[in-house]
Amino acid sequence: MVSGDRWMGENGCVTQVTIIGGGPGGYEAALVAARLGAAVTVIERDGVGGSTVLTDCVPSKTLIATSDLMTEVSRAAELGVQVPDSVRPDLAAVNRRVLDLAQAQSNDIAERLTASNVSIISGTARLASASTVEVTTAEGRSTITSDAVLIATGAHPRVSDDALPDGERILTWEQIYTLDDVPEHMIVVGSGVTGAEFASAYNGLGAKVTLVSSRDRVLPGEDSDAAEVIENVFTRRGMNVLGNSRMQSVRREGESVIVTLTDGRTVEGSHCLLALGSIPNTHDLGLEDVGVTLNDAGFIEVDRVSRTSVSGIYAAGDCTGVLMLASVAAHQGRIAMAHLLGDEVSPLNLGTVSSNVFTSPEIATVGISQKDVDEASQPVDVAMLPLAANARAKMQGVHDGFVKLFSRHGVGTVIGGVVVGPRASELIHVVSVAVACRINVDQIANAFTVYPSMSGSVAEAARRLHPH
Numbered sequence: 001m002v003s004g005d006r007w008m009g010e011n012g013c014v015t016q017v018t019i020i021g022g023g024p025g026g027y028e029a030a031l032v033a034a035r036l037g038a039a040v041t042v043i044e045r046d047g048v049g050g051s052t053v054l055t056d057c058v059p060s061k062t063l064i065a066t067s068d069l070m071t072e073v074s075r076a077a078e079l080g081v082q083v084p085d086s087v088r089p090d091l092a093a094v095n096r097r098v099l100d101l102a103q104a105q106s107n108d109i110a111e112r113l114t115a116s117n118v119s120i121i122s123g124t125a126r127l128a129s130a131s132t133v134e135v136t137t138a139e140g141r142s143t144i145t146s147d148a149v150l151i152a153t154g155a156h157p158r159v160s161d162d163a164l165p166d167g168e169r170i171l172t173w174e175q176i177y178t179l180d181d182v183p184e185h186m187i188v189v190g191s192g193v194t195g196a197e198f199a200s201a202y203n204g205l206g207a208k209v210t211l212v213s214s215r216d217r218v219l220p221g222e223d224s225d226a227a228e229v230i231e232n233v234f235t236r237r238g239m240n241v242l243g244n245s246r247m248q249s250v251r252r253e254g255e256s257v258i259v260t261l262t263d264g265r266t267v268e269g270s271h272c273l274l275a276l277g278s279i280p281n282t283h284d285l286g287l288e289d290v291g292v293t294l295n296d297a298g299f300i301e302v303d304r305v306s307r308t309s310v311s312g313i314y315a316a317g318d319c320t321g322v323l324m325l326a327s328v329a330a331h332q333g334r335i336a337m338a339h340l341l342g343d344e345v346s347p348l349n350l351g352t353v354s355s356n357v358f359t360s361p362e363i364a365t366v367g368i369s370q371k372d373v374d375e376a377s378q379p380v381d382v383a384m385l386p387l388a389a390n391a392r393a394k395m396q397g398v399h400d401g402f403v404k405l406f407s408r409h410g411v412g413t414v415i416g417g418v419v420v421g422p423r424a425s426e427l428i429h430v431v432s433v434a435v436a437c438r439i440n441v442d443q444i445a446n447a448f449t450v451y452p453s454m455s456g457s458v459a460e461a462a463r464r465l466h467p468h
């Protein structure tokens with residue numbers, strides 16, 4: 001544990017904090033700072049909740065909820081229920097729900113901030129000095145002086161000059177919620193987490209999907225056993241997965257889009273979704289002028305308590321590129337304010353972060369990865385159980401997925417895990433608690449699980465890792 005010095009304002013009592021960006025990095029920090037007694041102002045350009053709530057995480061997971069329902073319906077016959085072939089989503093209604101839900105979530109967060117006495121300014125901010133923020137609003141320009149500034153400006157989708165979105169058929173993930181009909185043939189370029197999630201979602205919604213992957217397999221950053229399951233499921237459900245295929249350009253031709261690959265092949269579809277990664281929103285913020293260090297990719301360099309190279313300026317979330325997750329952004333923001341305001345703070349520990357890929361089935365991971373295990377100098381015990389052997393999975397017609405646990409050889413401390421299956425994002429929590437609290441496999445094995453339940457497989461994997 002480390003503890004930051006209490007940062008006193010010029011008047012000697014209330015610390016003034018200005019936060020640029022109202023996503024989870026910004027709004028979670030604002031709530032903590034207000035609770036610790038600071039006077040907090042959040043400046044947000046596009047809407048409280050940030051990209052997380054308005055364009056990225058919340059909308060995509062809402063769309064995926066509908067897609068998951070469609071996938072369930074498509075399996076109904078196996079469970080003895082005949083459904084007509086004509087079950088189709090009304091995409092206009094789905095997208096209306098997506099956008100309404102996102103806006104409602106944004107409003108809820110704004111209300112919570114206001115109730116916590118956080119001032120919200122709708123405008124664009126930049127640093128004029130280490131302690132002065134210049135704000136441009138519809139009414140004009142003003143400046144705010146504060147004791148500390150938190151930069152939480154997020155990131156935006158990467159596009160290329162050879163694949164420029166037109167907002168109609170060539171789309172970034174921010175633009176897809178305007179579609180009224182399920183695309184006839186969606187080409188998803190990029191097979192990282194975002195690309196795989198949308199490919200899975202549109203496949204579930206009934207679109208023909210081609211996934212263009214520059215690597216030899218989908219989800220190159222994930223557990224290879226998990227990625228193999230997902231690729232097999234994708235292919236079985238009729239998705240065209242093009243491995244080792246690098247996109248060179250995307251162009252519109254009337255009602256079609258043509259994706260040209262670097263080896264000269266072309267793929268024609270009705271729509272193309274670009275999932276090429278993100279660029280940090282660190283341009284035009286005055287960061288370099290005040291001495292904040294950025295790395296070569298433009299991300300703000302921070303330490304484990306979110307301090308930048310300039311005293312009194314903190315940064316959190318996607319603009320730091322530490323780990324581009326809403327949960328990590330929120331945590332970095334909370335840590336920053338706890339450190340600033342002298343509360344007890346544990347530095348960010350990426351080894352305990354749990355994350356999820358919302359494909360169908362989902363992939364959830366926490367702690368050490370299989371790659372770490374393969375390269376580790378110390379022996380690690382691994383137990384992997386297919387879900388297909390689990391009684392509950394059989395009853396529910398679940399055939400794909402597994403539970404994998406990693407424990408320290410000889411002592412049995414749980415150091416990581418992977419769950420692939422429906423609602424893996426929920427099942428991973430017990431492994432997450434085990435990793436964070438350094439729990440032993442025997443402690444997991446000896447805790448009762450409900451019979452029948454998927455969590456029984458987590459307990460069984462732990463049992464198999466009992467240290468001899």
Ligand SMILES: Cc1cc2nc3c(=O)[nH]c(=O)nc-3n(C[C@H](O)[C@H](O)[C@H](O)COP(=O)(O)OP(=O)(O)OC[C@H]3O[C@@H](n4cnc5c(N)ncnc54)[C@H](O)[C@@H]3O)c2cc1C
Pocket residue numbers: 020021022023024025026043044045046047049050051052053055056057058060061123124125126152153154155173194281285316317318319323324325326327328329358
């Ligand atoms: C499609 C997609 C799905 C995702 N799904 C998940 C998921 O399921 N789970 C998960 O944990 N993560 C998910 N993520 C990642 C997650 O969305 C990001 O990690 C998260 O948005 C980062 O939060 P943030 O606060 O750093 O930035 P943001 O949420 O991007 O918020 C930053 C805000 O700052 C504002 N801003 C920028 N510059 C200025 C300025 N100069 N003045 C004023 N305001 C400014 C922006 O308008 C924006 O509203 C997903 C990402 C994508 C792209």
